[in-house]
Amino acid sequence: MALTAVLVALLAQSAIILWLLIERRGRRTAEIAARERLSEVIHLNRTAEAGALSASFAHELSQPLEAITLNTENVEHLLAIDPPDLAGANTRLADIRQANEHAAHIIQGLKKLLKRNEPQQQEFDLNEAIADAMRMLSPEATKRRVTLSAEGIRQRTHVRADRIHVQQVILNLAGNAMDAMADTPADDRAITIRTALAGDCEVQVSVSDSGTGIPEQKLGEIFKTFYTTKKHGTGLGLSVARTIVETYGGKMWAENRIEGGSVFRFTLPLLRPV
Secondary structure: OHHHHHHHHHHHHHHHHHHHHHHHHHHHHHHHHHHHHHHHHHHHHHHHHHHHOHHHHHHHHHHHHHHHHHHHHHHHHHHHOOOOOHHHHHHHHHHHHHHHHHHHHHHHHHHHHHOOOOOOOEEEEHHHHHHHHHHHHHHHHHHOOOEEEEEEOOOOOEEEEOHHHHHHHHHHHHHHHHHHOOOOOHHHOEEEEEEEEOOOOEEEEEEEEOOOOOOHHHOOOOOOOOOOOOOOOOOOHHHHHHHHHHHOOOOEEEEEOOOOOEEEEEEEEOOOOO
């Protein structure tokens, strides 16, 4: 009888362990599926943003290509004269090399936005990532006559996240800010991206605009999936942006500015004090 009780207890214990393993495997499968769905949504949203900026990329790419063409013609002319102007030709070749590097940088940025890959957490300087995002935004800002500026911490600000994801957040917020200022007089259109310390262990990034602001009753809804006020919006941008920030241990929220317009803020943990 005692042996039977032990066997029953062992069987019950084994059943519990087996059930826990099955449940854990089910949770793990659900978590993997959720991560895959999130990765797909992030990729689709990033592709949409790249599409929205494609005209700006094309415009920005045309500048170094035109410089390469013009300088190539100059080099041909300088080498054709008698005697050849080798010093002038070398100067033009250096300009061609610089323009080529600029074009390669633009193409690389677009490829990163379009590429779908698993999130790659890495240590990087947040200010450098913001500077790269601003370079991508600059042509579109110029086209829309928007003044784009950066302020705040000048020291290296180290965080750990997927750099492309964080840049996607900035591109999304700045793109929304440009849309919000469509009816604002051109001379008053301004976007400021600012970094500031939030205590000793976090950095805060804010993207402010001089648009019409957000209706107070909508502030709690704008981050909901599929919620949009745009005629052709997907309603995914802000939802994905906040999910990205929260994935890396931060938080995101929006406010209206007293002087007009809105400001979107998000935080990320610092790897070390600034």
